[in-house]
Amino acid sequence: MDMIERVRRFNRAVTTRTGTLNESYLDRGRSFGQARVLFEIGPSGMDVRTLRERLSLDSGYCSRMLKALEKQGLVKVRQSAADRRRREASLTAKGRAEWSAYDRLSDDLARSMLAPLTEQQRTRLIDAMATVETLIAAGSVTFTAEAPDSADARFCIEAYFAELAERFEEGFDVALSNASGDPGMAPPGGTFLVARLAGRPVACGGVKTVGPRTGEIKRMWVARDARGLGIARRLLDALETEARALGMTRVVLDTNRALTEAHAMYRKAGYHETERFNDNPYAHLWFAKDFA
Amino acid sequence: MDMIERVRRFNRAVTTRTGTLNESYLDRGRSFGQARVLFEIGPSGMDVRTLRERLSLDSGYCSRMLKALEKQGLVKVRQSAADRRRREASLTAKGRAEWSAYDRLSDDLARSMLAPLTEQQRTRLIDAMATVETLIAAGSVTFTAEAPDSADARFCIEAYFAELAERFEEGFDVALSNASGDPGMAPPGGTFLVARLAGRPVACGGVKTVGPRTGEIKRMWVARDARGLGIARRLLDALETEARALGMTRVVLDTNRALTEAHAMYRKAGYHETERFNDNPYAHLWFAKDFA
DNA sequence: GAATATCTCTGACTAAAGTCAGATAATGGA
DNA sequence: TCCATTATCTGACTTTAGTCAGAGATATTC
Structure with a gap:
């Protein structure tokens, strides 16, 4: 098998496995878009501009999703002190709880990948993952x-x-x-x-x-x-x-x-x-x- | 860093890299759903039942997408000889050309991951990918x-x-x-x-x-x-x-x-x-x- | 041969995702 | 001070994705 085919097989295997993560996001009764926004804001908050850039969202679309999250009592948006045109989104206590729940889903996926393996296999997997990650990083410079x-x-x-x-x-x-x-x-x-x-x-x-x-x-x-x-x-x-x-x-x-x-x-x-x-x-x- | 965190970092790194593939699918002017159906049918054709199961599609939804692809002259759907309730979808010449184009996108992604690396790095990457793939497979039995x-x-x-x-x-x-x-x-x-x-x-x-x-x-x-x-x-x-x-x-x-x-x-x-x-x-x- | 199950299609929906053109307010210079 | 720029919001859209309830044709089972 040539290198291209090997990489493609790898991509297929990994994306089908990690694809389940995205689906599990929906189980929390929120659209994927809203979940993404909530998760990206994170426990330390983020100004709306940065948020929009990170997720490449249309400003109107983003504004509406924030409003929806605010109505659910998960997010608080307020004017920035430094630049009063800007707005800053932060999570409420309830929002942080939801954020943790989403965060846990990633943990669960990781755990489920390791759980069925022997200790030796786990070590091998972690090492190989570190190598792949490093070299993918190297390639995307x-x-x-x-x-x-x-x-x-x-x-x-x-x-x-x-x-x-x-x-x-x-x-x-x-x-x-x-x-x-x-x-x-x-x-x-x-x-x-x-x-x-x-x-x-x-x-x-x-x-x-x-x-x-x-x-x-x-x-x-x-x-x-x-x-x-x-x-x-x-x-x-x-x-x-x-x-x-x-x-x-x-x-x-x-x-x-x-x-x-x-x-x-x-x-x-x-x-x-x-x-x-x-x-x-x-x-x-x-x-x-x-x-x- | 503990194992869970390492796996999560890996998942993040790989999905952001391979996520570009899905986006590039849209560049061919077709919705992601239609692209998926077209690609899954493949050059050798497939009966509609199997197609629906593989992509877990609603029968009505699938039927409509096939009709849209047929209208674009990419797909031909006809009755199965063995069981006349069933239908079989196959690609036209034009459809096969589009299929190849989508196939090439996966190749391009793979190539772009390897291209910036030295020969030695490539070998290391391929080996690590094979290990990850094998162990992920082991874990999902x-x-x-x-x-x-x-x-x-x-x-x-x-x-x-x-x-x-x-x-x-x-x-x-x-x-x-x-x-x-x-x-x-x-x-x-x-x-x-x-x-x-x-x-x-x-x-x-x-x-x-x-x-x-x-x-x-x-x-x-x-x-x-x-x-x-x-x-x-x-x-x-x-x-x-x-x-x-x-x-x-x-x-x-x-x-x-x-x-x-x-x-x-x-x-x-x-x-x-x-x-x-x-x-x-x-x-x-x-x-x-x-x-x- | 009748009842039941299977496969696909059509029509009628809803929700999510995404786009675009202003409106409004604040900021940063000329 | 005025003017261009920036950040956000609102309203009015379109497209995509996905669901559900039949209808019609065919196959299978009793």
Whole structure:
């Protein structure tokens, strides 16, 4: 059986098993739409805008469902203090009880999948599930080119700096690093990529022109909880593709001695160590790669 | 994280990924219900009764959807030759083209899950998927007590005899074995269990009274393609539970020397070899287990 | 051959899901 | 202050999904 067929079989098997969950939602005497809204609001509440976006609902449709839930005494909707156009939905005590009931259905499904198995089978199943989940996550990471001062890009860069400060023996001060170059990481001379997992930014990296047909790769970072998915490698590939598209034939980069896992990756990706090409006080190693 | 939470995370991850498939179905300009019917009919056609059962549709609802598909020139419904009350639906050339288009969507989803991964990751994913699929299948096997002459029970017993004939060095002839006992495997003195996987019978086994507070386990069989799921062990457990419920304190069984994997399982389940207790010409080993 | 059961269809419903065009009120700049 | 934008709501729809009670034709059983 080829891989495609295997994946299809898997999809079929899993969706038929988990499909029963959706049906059990209806047993609580509420339409699926309303159950979804109630469950999404959650015990900590949510503003209506976010709710609509998460469930991709029409505003009128959503408004009506909230009203219905309010009439059932499950939900309370009130004006937001910060922005009085907005409204915030939260669960009443009765609503939280219903939420728990829906939550329990997911637990029950999970339990029913494990119950008939032996302890050994359970462990095997859990391990395999973790692997599938991880690799599905890895596969759904998207890369987008955007301005290095976009909200998500800045979030990544901040996290990157924070991590450097933590990992460098000598600490890290943005002002001392040659950090002026962010604007260069935008068209026409460069580019900046943000990787997202389920909408959340989890990695970034940029390339900017530093000489004739030469680019420098900077700000490469992957969020701690997104490591081990091969994102760094794909990001590096993507940056090289961007560099080529910008007419570059050579890319260089510098790195700190503390970032050992990065050194290994650069070498494996075809980079070779080269002489110091900048005066970054935090850099101990300099790498370069020439495109064929 | 505990097991329940891990399973829930897995379910969430997989359903959000595969949920896109259902949405993409709608892109072909047909309601989900109609798409489902069209796809289920399949290139080889199907009679309306079966179709309705598979998709659990109301007969009127189904009839209308078929009519709509017929009007679109995708489906042809005609009277069955065998039973003129029945009708049979089949796809037209245009219908087969649409079917392929839907089929391709599943392929595309599978491909898009694999595409971003490295070869090594793909192999890991496929392996983990196979494990999950197998163990989910194992978990969804159901055991039901039924008459040993029910259709599915007979199917299992035939398959069992066929396999014995194949595996015994000396061949197997039902008439020579002490096969008269099937009626005993029903209440009040015994019971017969059929295991099903997705509706299909995949295993069977029975217990009947052979002496005071003593039962004999017979006809234990697991379909070849359902082995390795721990069904045999669970079936044996279930039969012992039935035996206890029937007031038995001891169960015995006989087996042929060729069925080595069975011997191992009986020993592991607490059975010990005992003296010959019957004149079954095909038996070489006799086992017994006393309940605590 | 009559009674009963089965298979499918039609008509008449209801509920849920989803869309679209304003109306209303608040916010954030120019 | 005015004007464009944003967030939500209301009313008026359509489509999809699903149910139920017969009717008509055919098959099965006694």
